[in-house]
Amino acid sequence: MADEPDRRTGLLEQIADTALDDDYYVVRAGRYSQSREFNTALTGVVLGLFALLVTMAVIQTRSDRPATERERASLIANVDARKKVLTSRENTAASLRAAVAELRASTNRSDPAYEMLRVETGDRAARGPGITLTATPTSNDDRRNTNHLTDNDLQILVNGLWYAGAEAISVNGRRIGTMSAIRTAGGGITVNYDPIGPPYVIVALGNEDTLESRFNDNPSGRHWLGRVQALRVRNEVTSSDQLTVPAVTAQRLTPIHAKAIEDPR
Incomplete structure (x- = not known):
């Protein structure tokens, strides 16, 4: 077992x-x-x-390495060139700012001729005698109708006032200067690219005794009077010895492309 x-x-x-x-x-x-x-x-x-x-x-x-290296070198050269252009433009801007500051410092602002020049160019608000022309379209002057006051009518009106001896003009509170524009945009009228609407109030500084009569006698004035009669626009003219017009906006005062020509003398 x-x-x-x-x-x-x-x-x-x-x-x-x-x-x-x-x-x-x-x-x-x-x-x-x-x-x-x-x-x-x-x-x-x-x-x-x-x-x-x-x-x-x-x-x-x-x-592929040579092509990549060439692209990289080209990009670096492009960046360097743009940096040089930027530096040059910054130096130019600094030089121009210094020149403007020097001109401002050398200007005799207390000289009456300087102040008058600013008034003439629209750089300063102005006051004095003149007339106020108020054009109020009636119900017949509908923008849906082709027969209404246009930017061209206001242009002719302003030119007629200049021709009559106006020294400063504003349209609905917008000063008219050498670079001002009266245009149509979006179905409405603009002055200095600001939209305006009726009633159209035009203030013109000048000899209040002769400004209206000289306006009515010149071709622009006659065209305007014909337009307001045809359109049945209420046209009211009042004179005053204390009227004011504002200054021109900075955007419509400073030239960008125009350059002064040196005096050959």
């Missing part, structure tokens, strides 16, 4: 060792050996393709 455990142990080991048929090992050895050979060949092909791609990428990078 003492030998029975050893006999059972040997039997279990024998069963474990012979659990699979010998043919299984034969088939397994043939199949998996072929698979390993196939995997090795596929791995070699993949590695070869990867090496080819890396080589092509390196060659392409080397061939």
